[in-house]
Amino acid sequence: MVEKGKMVKISYEGYVDGKLFDTTNEELAKKEGIYSPNMVYGPATIFVGEGQVLPGLDELLLEMDVGEEREVVLPPEKAFGKRDPSKIKLIPMSEFKKRGIKPFKGMVITIDGVPGKVVSINSGRVLVDFNHELAGREVKYKIKIEEVIDDKKDIVKEIIKMYVPRLDNVKVSIRNGTVKIELPEFAPFIPNIQTAKMAIANEILKRLQDVEKVSFVETFERKKTEE
Template identity: 40%
Template sequence: MAIKNGDVVCIEYEAYLVDDNTLFDTSNEEKAKEAGIYNEQYKYAPMPVLVGSGGLFKGLEDAIIDSEVGEEREVILPPELAGGERDPKLIELLPIREFRKKDVEPYPGLEVTIGNRKGTVTSVHAGRVRVDFNSPLAGKTLKYKFTVTEIIEDPLEKAKALLDLNYGTSDGFDFEIRDDSVDVKLSEVCKFDQNWPMARFRLVSALRETFGVDTVRFIEEWTKISNEDDSKESEVVEEASDNSDE
């Protein structure tokens, strides 16, 4: 089956820097451990992709569209099709006091976020901090090895995959998909997660594009603890207190 823009697919991948063949990203847990880039907070599994959304480097998206399910592919991406060229204007000198105001002691290699921009400290000298706001992959030629493992057809599985893509997990969420709208019942976790508002914004766009709907609703449920539950909790506390006295 041909892959086209708007499809939701899953890919297994390995990403390398061509200069020294360093593996810098992968969906394979064992390879991540071997390369010393394992992150215990990352979910190692085939990655969901909304094809044509611009969420991947253009060169990689083009290669995915040109591939078949189950086919192992390798593509070389020059900077203009990957992280872009390095821009000297994105390297800035900032006063060290701006960091110390936030109780941050800068050092080379420190990753920082300043005014919603992510950068890396490259040097600290004479009260000045040099920060590079270029992407770490800017100016790099990349190599991707990938396989499209499936094209997701089931609407509910599509919605879950889009949530995994934009928030990192779909656990505890539920969906109701209609012809003109999508309802998303929220999990308990996201109610108190400061990362959720931005993820929600991205999810709305992805759901609209995928299902062709105008309306996306988010449903929160806050269940009041009944008096019976309160009394049970009180009994447990009293029992624990009695046992501690013994």
């Protein structure tokens, strides 16, 4: 069985009422009409048992071996939680006007960092449900542990992808307790890259106990011109 805290790659499919709502498989997502161009498909990297997936999946993964595939039905409390009436709030229309938002029924909004859906609009007040869309629902998952990642360089590269999924062409070296990460030239133009670098460094220092320092290197080369 996989130990808690181990980095693994998992593939999965999530169903509610027999309908696919989440998957790591790009072709399946396209086939079932839930494909999103903003998603990065392929096996997802997580640290097992640390709350990076639904509670019921975290518990199941700790019972599984590499290469094993299982199906599980999760009750609401092990999935997206029970519906909480206190998360359904009446918000004055004036709050939306301050933010330049014109709400409509079914609109998904984010207020103070919390996503919610507009349920109704009446008498200058907007009823917003901040429960997760699948709160209170039973869900079924097919999940497989594709591999365990033990190599330190690979762990660093996967941590980078966790925080900046589309960042490729990253060179990693580890020597004398220092991890050196060479970033591509376009890296400075990635939104919130400085915050991501800090998070990446903290995660590396947390996971690799023999590492004392994380260094990011950005190199700019002279472009060759053709005569």
